[in-house]
Amino acid sequence: MGLVQRAVEAAGIPTVGVTLNRSVTARVRPPRAVFLRYPFGHPMGEPLAVAQQTAILEDLLRTLETAGPGTIVEPGYIWKRHRFA
Amino acid sequence: MARLANRVAVQLFRRLPWLGDLWAARRSFVEGGGIPWAPLRRPLAQCTVSLVTTAGVHVTGDTPFDMRDRTGDATFRVIPIGTPAAAMTITHDYYDHSAADRDINVVLPVDRLREAHTAGRVGGVGPRMYSFMGHVNGRHVKTLLEVTAPQVARQLVEDGADAVVMTPA
Numbered sequence: 382m383g384l385v386q387r388a389v390e391a392a393g394i395p396t397v398g399v400t401l402n403r404s405v406t407a408r409v410r411p412p413r414a415v416f417l418r419y420p421f422g423h424p425m426g427e428p429l430a431v432a433q434q435t436a437i438l439e440d441l442l443r444t445l446e447t448a449g450p451g452t453i454v455e456p457g458y459i460w461k462r463h464r465f466a
Numbered sequence: 467m468a469r470l471a472n473r474v475a476v477q478l479f480r481r482l483p484w485l486g487d488l489w490a491a492r493r494s495f496v497e498g499g500g501i502p503w504a505p506l507r508r509p510l511a512q513c514t515v516s517l518v519t520t521a522g523v524h525v526t527g528d529t530p531f532d533m534r535d536r537t538g539d540a541t542f543r544v545i546p547i548g549t550p551a552a553a554m555t556i557t558h559d560y561y562d563h564s565a566a567d568r569d570i571n572v573v574l575p576v577d578r579l580r581e582a583h584t585a586g587r588v589g590g591v592g593p594r595m596y597s598f599m600g601h602v603n604g605r606h607v608k609t610l611l612e613v614t615a616p617q618v619a620r621q622l623v624e625d626g627a628d629a630v631v632m633t634p635a
Contacts, residue, residue: 382520382600382634384607385615389518389630391502392619398632402486410501420480422561424521424633425578428569438578441631442510442587450501 383409397445399424399437406453413448415440416455426458432465433458469533472559480562506629513628515582516592518618520600521566521573521635522558525549530557537604540614544621545595547576560601561635573633592627600635 383406386396390412397413400406401421406414417437419426426433437456444454479486506513522531524543532539545554551570556563566573574595582588596618602610622630 382598382632384602384610385518385520385598385618386630386632387502388611388615389619389622389632390504392616392623393504394619394622394627394630395504395506396630396632399634401634404487412501412503418483420483420562421476421486422480422521422563422635423565423572424635425572425575428565428572431578434571434575434578435581438575438582438631439587442515442582445506445629445631446510450503 383411386411395445397441397448399441400453403453410451412450413444414453415444416453417458419458419460423460427461430465433463436465469559476560476562508628510588510629511586512589514590514592514626515579515588515629515631516622516625516627517574517576517579517595517631517633518597518622519574519595519633520598521561521563521633522556522599523554523566523570523574523595523597524557526553526555530555531599533557533559535606538601538606539599540602540606540609541598542614542618543597545574545597547591547593547595551576558599558601558635563635573635575631575633579631589628592622592625592630594621594625596621 390396400414
């Protein structure tokens, strides 16, 4: 996914992506990433968990607004334990 | 048989996250050199935001991603923004998409982005979403880098996207 992200950014559009595997992201080096220690297949969290998905989208949007090149933001949510409002 | 072996591997990777790190350490990636950078040009409340995923989502009835080629598939599908979730499906044998089958927002946060638009957090939602199937190896990497990823980038520019949110599988 990082390769697509880099291509879009290179075309002049700022991008941010979720990553579930920090070591891959550290090597592919996308412009901005939010790292979640979540199982594969769940980049936005659990199904029908609107508050959780909303919080993750907000993390992504805030990263777009604030991060510098190569930033990997880590919100630190614990899978199925973190309480979203 | 290969698809069955895949299903087993997929569950292992889901349940044992350290397997993902082991897998990553042993294979080669197209590693990034410099980091491409495009600054946000205006406040998000005035930006059109588009979605791109590599989770193998596509419109039901559209050509599915190729699961027979073990080196993957570098093509992409376009999903118009108004497509109801019931008209989307996932073709991707390399991860457990049972959660995303119940709620597409798990891999493609389209409803959440529309809510962010309604709330005024973002200025607009891109007219089209773009979807890859994240398993891309061998000769397909070249196709992705030289053809399909730049093509999606061009289409996003045509769509007037000011920012893009990307989600993997």
